[in-house]
Amino acid sequence: MFSSSSSFFTPSTTAFSTSNIFGSTSTYASVPASGNPSWSVPNSSSTSAPASSPSRWNQSTVTTPANEKPLIDTEDDLKKRISFLGGFMVAFKEKIHTDIKLMPNNGPSISAHKSVLAARSEIFKNILSSDNYKAPPSDTDTITLSELNTEELKSLLEFLYTGDLPADKFKKHVFALYVAADKYEILYLQESCERYMLNSLNVSNALDVLEISxxxxxxxLKEKTLNFIVRNMKSIVSLQKYEDFASSNPHLCVEITRAFVDAKI
Incomplete structure (x- = not known):
């Protein structure tokens, strides 16, 4: 992440961890502040030209001063950047200047910032640009997300503010978050959910992933899940879950059968 392609130096890296306000831990690679990369400075002979070649004097030669430090983030730089960016997450947690409320299908509303919602989702941007929300913010400005419960909505907001979620929250809410990401056109969240579903695909959840795909x-997502089901056909069709799945998704059962037959040909 912080390695340089320059031939002048090769800094060593260390790792450090930080915790954000949601309790998630992130690990970063960094260059120690005490690092002292060596620099190679061209000889004066390599930047001069003989009098017999006047055209070479018109060419500009740029050299890096030997005492100038490389533009690489140190551990201290990264900590300062995380602290700086963390200010907006603190604003969410402490409800500083929040101007919109989001209502789940259960429980109380959750305060957030219109600017974050509009920046992350084109659908939210269009909603907030409507006449209903053009007036100065009031305590009654609310968007209802009926497809999400309180925990799912909190996880959605955590992702919108931080760009990530702990693995346990992805595991618990990935299907609900994928549906919300698709509905509100949050492409990065949708891609993150898809990647998580594929990486955690197993006999127990394959039918659920196929259904949502x-x-x-x-x-x-559908093609890769079908291939997984075909490879594990015996284990999956023997589950009670498969019988329930078949009664509500007969068209997918047909697709599974066809994929299985094609794979055997």
């Missing part, structure tokens, strides 16, 4: 027309 079909209902949201995700061709890549």
């Amino acid at each position: 079909d209902s949201h027309s995700n061709k890549n």
Whole structure:
């Protein structure tokens, strides 16, 4: 992440961890502040030209002063940057200048910032640009997200503010978050959920992933999940879950059968 392609130096790296306000821990690679990379300065002979070649004097030669430090983030730089960026997350947690409320399908509303919602989602941006929200903010400005419960909505907001979620929250809410990401056009969250589903695909959840990939027309996710099901056909079709799945998704059962037959040909 912080390695340089320059031939002048090769800094060593260390790792450090920080915790954000949501309790998540992130690990970063850094160059120690005490690092002292060596620099190679060209000889004067390599930047001069003989009098017989006047055209070379018109060429500009740029050299880096030997005492100038490389532009690489040190551990201290990264900590300062995280602290700086963390200010807006603190504003969310402490409800500093929040100007919109989001209502889940259960529990109380959650305060947030219109600017963050509009920046992360084109759908939220359009909603907040409507006449209902153009007036000065008031305590009654609310958007209802009926497809999410309180925990799912908090996880959605955590992702919008930080760009990430702990693995346990992805595991618990990945399907709900994927549906919300598709509905509100939050592409990065949708891609993150898809990546998590594929990386955690197993016999127990494959049918659920197939169902959600079909209902949201995700061709890549559906194809890879079908291939997994075919490879584990015996284990999956013997589950009681498969019988319930078959009664509500007969068209997907047909697709599974066809994929299985094609794989055997």
